[in-house]
Amino acid sequence: MNGTVLRLVLFTFLTGMASLITLIALLSRDRKSFGPAAARVIFEGKEEGQVEEPASPSTLSALASAAGTHKNSTVLKGGGLSDEELEDRVRADQSSKKPVLWFLLSAVFWLAFGSILGLIVSLKLTFPDWLVSHAAVTFGRLRPLHLNLVIYGWASMAGMASTLWLIPRLAHRPLVQPNFAVAGAVLWNAGVLLGTVSLFVGVTDGVEWLEYPFGVDLILVVAGALTGVPILTTLAKRKAPHLYVSAWYLGAALLWFPILFGVANAPRLHFGVEHAVVNWWFAHNVLGLWLTPFGLGIAYYLIPKVLGRPVHSYGLSMVGFWSLAIFYSQVGMHHLIGGPVPTWLITVSIVHSVMMFLPVLAVAINHHSTMFGRFSALKHSPVLRFAVVGSMMYTFTSFQGSLESLRVVNRLTHFTHFTVAHAHFGAYGFVSFELFAAAYFLLPRLLGREWTKPAWISIHFWTTLSGILIYGIGLSIGGILQGRAMLDASKPFMTSVLVTIPWLHARTVGGLLMTIGHLVFAANIVRMVVGERVKTSLPRAEVAS
């Protein structure tokens, strides 16, 4: 590292830290919003100390004693809420019914479709003469289709469903103007559908993560704006004394996304290498400032709520939020290390990628300490299982990502399947697991019904967990072997292809397990919504009927 680069590294680091410290100093003048009381705002009435697990009412008392939050482990009637409070809660929980069902059911459909395509794409890498008679079914068409379906169809829509449902809980009031969000959901679906058809026939913007043509981009922006109306108005008219950290993540994501998407999709503005710079500025931010906030917003709510105890340190969660905003927004160029991009730009991103240790650590301490000593609770709560595994994956993937941005590591892993494994640990192991947790938690409350097939939830959990582990670990090994072969110029290029083959098969196996899990998940949700109408036995819903 020469002197100029070293100075640049120091300068970037100090600027980043200085902005963070200034911001926190300014914001924390109001001690109340940083103190432990603010962390308790998710509990109303006597809810603190009460577990809440709508997905598994039969294990509630076992969960309560495992959570160990109160000595005699009794589960209070109404979960600690008075009749009046309960009525308000039920009203809030069900106020978002229409838009949440629209978003969630569509998301699950796109997930099933997208994962079947993922499986086909995976098989195509090992059976290259399979399905080649028409351009529409080739690898180069189906791969971007898979990505766009799971990102814009599944993760974005399920994220918006979870947001729409969580906001009334965080605001302590019913959702305002839900119909705007219904229109948003319908339009967003139209966008994804049009985009899908367009990519099938090969009409594409040709840039990874931004393949949808401009018309589709416009539809998605309008749909997102419509969905934002009820979310932001409900937050503005909140009755809760404090805006809980989940609302910060979810609210900010809603404003970040259109900026990212708009700048990156602006037609004919970009050129040559600059286009690649904007491409990766967008593609990394869409993970960090759009999908990650969904995942973290959900985890920050669900983990403490299921356990009935506030997060470990609320002050830390503020540090985590602001450092995510400042640092994450500058990491994108680590996708172009070694490329025709000025050193200063790459350096800024590498330094911030390493600085991401801070927000990740803040979140990790918060989530894992809240769980610490209560891991047996996982046995009794499917929601907690998904949420906690997801949160562990977040910690793992983020540290992995910081390391991948270092030149020595990047030299080996860039351009290989290792990156694909990392992408799935993040987008799947973390974000999708949080979204699964949210779906299992919210649907019983939204509909006042129970999951009548707990075994299906277990099947979903174990297939997808073992699937992502086989997928991720397998491809990481394959990627490292591929990278090592490629860096050794004395080996022919084909060596780097051949060493990956067994691991590509492993990925297909992992992907098959995940796909099975998704189909079970989808079937369970369909049963829940249209199947036998089993009213929940929980005291909460009795009030509602």
Added chain:
Amino acid sequence: MNKLSVVLLLAVAILLLTAMTLVVVPYRQFAAISKEEGLADYTTLQQEGRDQYVSLGCVYCHSQQPRDPGFAPDGERGWGRPSTPGDYAYDYPHQLGTMRTGPDLFNVGARLPEANWHYAHLYQPRSLVPHSVMPSYPFLFERKEQAAPGDVVVKVPGSPTTGVLVARHEAKALVAYLQSLDHTYPSTFIDKLANEESKK
């Protein structure tokens, strides 16, 4: 400090400010770099081929950005000198790529100038490179009884001899594009950087 508007305004302000560093400043810096002198614009056919390349998603397996020899042995593999921003002056949308399931293609035209090699390779990669995982693209070709005047007849090792295999227009365009991928001319940009370094 618990006002929705303050939180959201700050969050947006941070993204806009950081975008100054990551988007606006680079935009101006790249706009000021002129194209490499040795670089020629695409012909109509080559540009059509590039559109095929984009539409068929070759970028998901092939990069177009050889790295510096000090960083990785891309040059030793025959992928060419490190690319510079001026090499991409006519490239829209960019196709730098992030995956090397297959080799870097930024200089494939210099490395493999033979059109028939590319035709045969696109028709069936495994006819030339055993165990390749590159998909075959048979729909870019058609099998005829006999060639019409002007047809490009493609010979694929080991493929049946009934009739002739001719390249469709899409294949001709794509191969013209692949052949145009030649950035082996000396880079004025790298020379300039070297000059600046030695002055310091």
